[in-house]
Amino acid sequence: MIRVLVVDDDFMVAKVHSGYVARTPGFEVVGVAHNGAEAVRLVRELRPDLVLLDVYLPDMDGLTVLRELRGLRDDVDVIVITAATDVETVRSAMRGGVLHYLIKPFEYAALRDQLAHFAALRRRLDQLASAGQADVDQVFGARPRSTPVLPKGLTAQTAALVERVLRERPVTASECADATELARVSARRYLEHFVSTGKAEVRLKYGGTGRPERLYVWLG
Missing domain, CATH: 3.40.50.2300 (Response regulator)
Known part of the structure; x- marks a missing residue:
């Protein structure tokens, strides 16, 4: 706590x-x-x-x-x-x-x-033993001076669409796919990209039966 x-x-x-x-x-x-x-x-x-x-x-x-x-x-x-x-x-x-x-x-x-x-x-x-520049930038709120390069296969337009949905509320990959009309695997790639860049984090969403779902939460 x-x-x-x-x-x-x-x-x-x-x-x-x-x-x-x-x-x-x-x-x-x-x-x-x-x-x-x-x-x-x-x-x-x-x-x-x-x-x-x-x-x-x-x-x-x-x-x-x-x-x-x-x-x-x-x-x-x-x-x-x-x-x-x-x-x-x-x-x-x-x-x-x-x-x-x-x-x-x-x-x-x-x-x-x-x-x-x-x-x-x-x-x-x-979780860090030492901080790289990306870690320091996140802590101090630095913004990149140029447009960040997206991983291969991802587009800026679709990333902006997924970001808009994620900013509204925490979502699972399935919920994001429904809201953006993307395939679930595509929605998850964008969501995982935001996690890898420190803009979102993953929490576990427990339902009725089976394994918990990954819930993506926007951090900004």
């Missing part, structure tokens, strides 16, 4: 965000803080893996909290969640090494996607 500390001065907002985290498989809320000093203390005591950090706090702003967290011996990953939209705050958060910046208000899906992306990156890094 990935352990999360929620930091927000609004008790109801903190409760909502905690509920979002609890709804996301593989994540659990280990603490809630309503001011900056409490946030720093709980990070020291609970040692969470991830902090959801508001900027507007009653005793110190979230960016000050972020700087204090970066000074701790045990680093923690941070996603900023705030109503602050000024560019300087965004720039300061980026310089502080946050993973993402979510602007309030937002729906559950927005946070769920970021949590899933965070979990996927952790798994990827945990």
Whole structure:
């Protein structure tokens, strides 16, 4: 389980965000803080893996909290969640090494996607003995400067079609084939291509009888 500390001065907002985290498989809320000093203390005591950090706090702003967290011996990953939209705050958060910046208000899906992306990156890094450039690019969100070369037999137009379906919802190869009117084997080739490039991951879908199906989930 990935352990999360929620930091927000609004008790109801903190409760909502905690509920979002609890709804996301593989994540659990280990603490809630309503001011900056409490946030720093709980990070020291609970040692969470991830902090959801508001900027507007009653005793110190979230960016000050972020700087204090970066000074701790045990680093923690941070996603900023705030109503602050000024560019300087965004720039300061980026310089502080946050993973993402979510602007309030937002729906559950927005946070769920970021949590899933965070979990996927952790798994990827945990499985590596050393990181190649493609691994580093994925972690830091780099984009290739030229159009990526598709494997032989795959076309950009069909890849875009499969990507559009996959972005809408997790699908099996059969479900993707139905939605795109491709042969199942063709749909699966495109889905596996997205997995190999780190844009999607495979989870097991258990049904009634027989072996579980491969369920493809878009990561972006």
